[in-house]
Amino acid sequence: MSRAPRVAVVVFPGTWSERDFAHVAGLLGWEARLVWHTSEDLGDPDAVVLPGGFAHGDHLRTGAIARFSPVMRSVEAFAAAGGAVLGSCNGFQILTEAGILPGVLLRNDHLEFRCDWQPLRVERAEGPWLAGLSAGETIRLPISHGEGRYYADAEVLDRLEADGRVVLRYADEDGSVVPDANPNGSLRSIAGIVNERGNVLGLMPHPERAAEAEVGGTDGLRILRGLDAWLVAQPAAAERGL
Amino acid sequence: MARLTIAAPVERHGLTEDEYRLVVAALGREPNAVELGMFGAMWSEHCAYKHSRTLLGSLPTEGARVLVGPGENAGAIDIGDGLAAVFKVESHNHPSAVEPYQGAATGVGGIIRDIFTMGARPIALLNSLRFGPLHPDDDVTGRTDAAAAARNRYLLGGVVAGIAGYGNCIGIPDVGGEIGFDATYSGNPLVNVMCVGIARHDEITLARAAGPGNALLLVGASTGTDGIQGASFASASLDDDREERRPAVQVGNPFLEKLLMEACLELSGSTAVVAMQDLGAAGLTCALAEVSARGGCGAQVDLDLVPRREPGLTPYEVLLSESQERMLLVVRAGREAEVQAVFERYELHAVTIGRVIADPVVRATASAAIVCEVPGRALADDAPRYTPAAEPPSDMAARRAESLDELAAQPASAATLLELLGSPNMRSRKPIWRRYDHMNGINTLVGPGAGDAALLRIKGTDRAIALSLDGPGRLGALDPRLAGAAAVVEGALNVACSGATPIAITNCLNFGSPQNPAGYWQLTEAVAGMGEACRRLGIPIVSGNVSLYNETPDGPILPTPVIGTVGLLEDRSRAVPMAWCPADEIWLLGAPAWDAAALAASELAWRRGRFGGEPSLDLEAAARLVTLLGQLGAAGLVSGAHDVSVGGIAVALARMAIASSMGADLSMPTSASRFPSAGLFGERGGRVLVAVAPASSGAVVTAAAAAQVTAERLGAAGGRELQVGLGDARLSLGIDRLRAAWSVPF
Amino acid sequence: MRWLAEVHVRLRPGIADPEGQTIAGGLRSLGFEGVAEVRAGKLLRLTFDALDHAAADAAVGEMCRRLLANPVMETADWELRADEPAAIEVHA
Amino acid sequence: MRWLAEVHVRLRPGIADPEGQTIAGGLRSLGFEGVAEVRAGKLLRLTFDALDHAAADAAVGEMCRRLLANPVMETADWELRADEPAAIEVHA
């Protein structure tokens, strides 16, 4: 694909990672467009990002109110048509509330907000975001959330595992998935999952916060950069009828 | 809920009979109940600085970089490239004592509003906290029983959760601060929050009304009975009937403030906006009085137009409500719609409640009748200023005369180092700061726990700013003047240790009642000491806050002047970490402190029940050290630095060893062997440990000599053990033991 | 006419409730050893207009289904009553 | 014997309730225009042992006063009943 990738960054009232994503998009030579939640017009993007924050103050449940914003209709359509969607932190919570991804994110088991660098084991390295990584490797990304405890009933969890849709797990420095390395009590240490087609990724960590060495790491950049290669292999959004 | 009756007596409004007479004089008539309430709030210590304004006048506030000094919502300094750093520290001590979560949360919300009111985008928060002992056995004075300790733990938990709850939700990283424990803070915790914002010079918005006919827009939350009397409440000491006298608790709404912030920042460049003022203590009354007094004009508002959260509010309540997340904007006549459109986009309503008038009065109407008409200046500027009797505490001289020789002569043992490392005032703060989002905005180069100061990059430039918020520990108990000076010096050194140059400070003065001669003496002394140090270091004070009446029936808190320091690092690739590298030489820079008095007011002395001695600090030498550190950093001569503060050299070395996951082999000079405990655990300020690559040590020695700073080579980094030789004694501890001792939860 | 609904949002049985566990622990450490279990939920008091009881009840059910409770981990039940003047003062 | 108490922790009248306001806004934007006000509170379901009804009731009152509600901004009321096997299933 010759032109710069166009990425729609959705902004709900209370979202706060949109500027950080726009900054990193700049580093990647992407064209980032901030889309306010009341608009249904994503502007013919190549990918959609739902950033972190506290949409609607996280009142009631994280993402509970955001999922009804007009923009979500377009996000659902874009995802259904196979477009690349990334929901980080609050974005992940919104995707689950909207039913685009299964399960729900509950209050951390220790009841505290947790902001720290977190090692993660890459379980599967495919799709628009993770193809640049390799399965089994350990990466480091910042986490910053009070409600990241992934929950789904056993059936759903087993299906996710069977389909290889659990793509990131909380791990320790050497990549072992152990209870002590689980920062929020997520079932099966789940940090990130994808939808059936693999085009929608939801994860609690913040890839945009790990895109420059001077702020502590670049594994996040490796994730976002995956999009470039993936897009090259894709028919243009227009051709996919979006 | 505290609701004032119209027939409320003068006392109820916090005014004395004399002050009441001044009000009558200012009005040329008796005030009505509404006006009386307005004066009561505006002339409270909290709003009027009655006991401190005269003192604050003595502080240096000028400097080449100063764009906006004290008097506005926050100070602003030039950081190059046409950018300004806008910052201020604010206290929310009394509200936090009553409802720790909301008290701390609304404190954070308030200081953030001060920053974006100036047109600056907040990029960092810091917080300085003080609590009573969390466990009875942490208190050698034996004053803390199980119930008091439980209350202190409840307050700590609530305050930290409130700071995290507000800051994390609005999305401003909390990048640093400090936390300390002492019995005098039992039941009267200190919650000081600093916010730093960045603005282009031309975006800086002041809070001065102008242009009769211009519109007064009220924006944000609707008005309820929150915190009525808050201003006068913050100025009364916390005696036991506070449960009854408590006003309605204010509840913060960071989600709403985020929208308010984004809308105000979008408007800060606009010519449609003449002025912005946030509503804080004394609510609408204070905002109207200050914008009109600053602008030399007046304001007329119709209270019926103020959006209410609940029915039945009286004019009195509407004028004095401290409902959070509200802003007052002065908008050019005819351009209201354009401003309102911006707020609508952020799902907020901006209501025109009145107009700027030429007549310099604050006039409010309700149901077409005038409910108050008061000169803005009388409310904002004409409160009386007091200089009450000042006298050192009677036992002061005796305590300072106390000798610490015996304690100082005790051998410095590994056990003592481990004890100090694990003590509440020194142990790792990670259990606290990991609850704050400290990375939002991806500017954090050095975050909490990683250095003496936080370091944030300024995107689009090569620069970074260094931020520190620090108080003086126990020095105030023995020498409040020194406490003021030492806090300024520690802030400057924290910033200098990261490679930056301190360029301006803000301060928060937390003291007891000024009506008590000892209390007022402590305040005067601390302010004098701060001023001396700032002049000596050439650092202006651009903003600040005063919190008095911090006392309980058990007595006043330790005098606690908290200093927020902003430093500038021109080339952030020159940033200096806290860690050392293999083979680095470890040097001690600064005036030697091997004498017994170096233990005065130290953690070790306090833990051993030695509350006396004569603390000191060589300001001249400290100033030279700050300059030297700037030179060494710019020349890239030091690979690591950390200032000597609580716990002394031994704890500072342990902190660097832990940060580097590497030991060091060191020996103290023979001059230290007479008073080993003072040498290793003494806390006299003005000293820094630096790690220097062997190749650079020659240059460091030369630079130190030229700067007339004493430099002492202690040894070299390496291995898994921290070894310190002192005379014939040798203290040796593995990194893992140090880290384990330091990493105990609260 | 105006109705008052008290909606109870509860965690489904079997779903871990760290908040409830923490409260139970807190109560026991305060000396209430008899506390066997605490489950934490949400209490939402809605004041709203609807034609009649049936319509009001249907509305609350709809609000719970669409927004107030997430069926993945929560259930909701409610009490509904006409909102008398008295009640208005209570929450005004 | 075993008791079941449903404690309702409510914000005092007049205390701002951002959560309730946000939920009300959310409901209205979903088309429930009739929603006048939402007040959010906590629902705590306590299972505990006490000698008799009087003792159980006193205990709950004490728990509310000491831990469950913050008198500065909250009030608490509760329903108390003996915990029958049925009820146990409900929350087991």
Ligand SMILES: Nc1ncnc2c1ncn2[C@@H]1O[C@H](COP(=O)(O)OP(=O)(O)O)[C@@H](O)[C@H]1O
């Ligand atoms: N209440 C707090 N909030 C945020 N950060 C804190 C707090 N207390 C301490 N810190 C951070 O923890 C680190 C160590 O704090 P402290 O021990 O006071 O500094 P030092 O001893 O190095 O002068 C610093 O980076 C400081 O910013």
Ligand SMILES: [Mg+2]
């Ligand atoms: Mg320090």
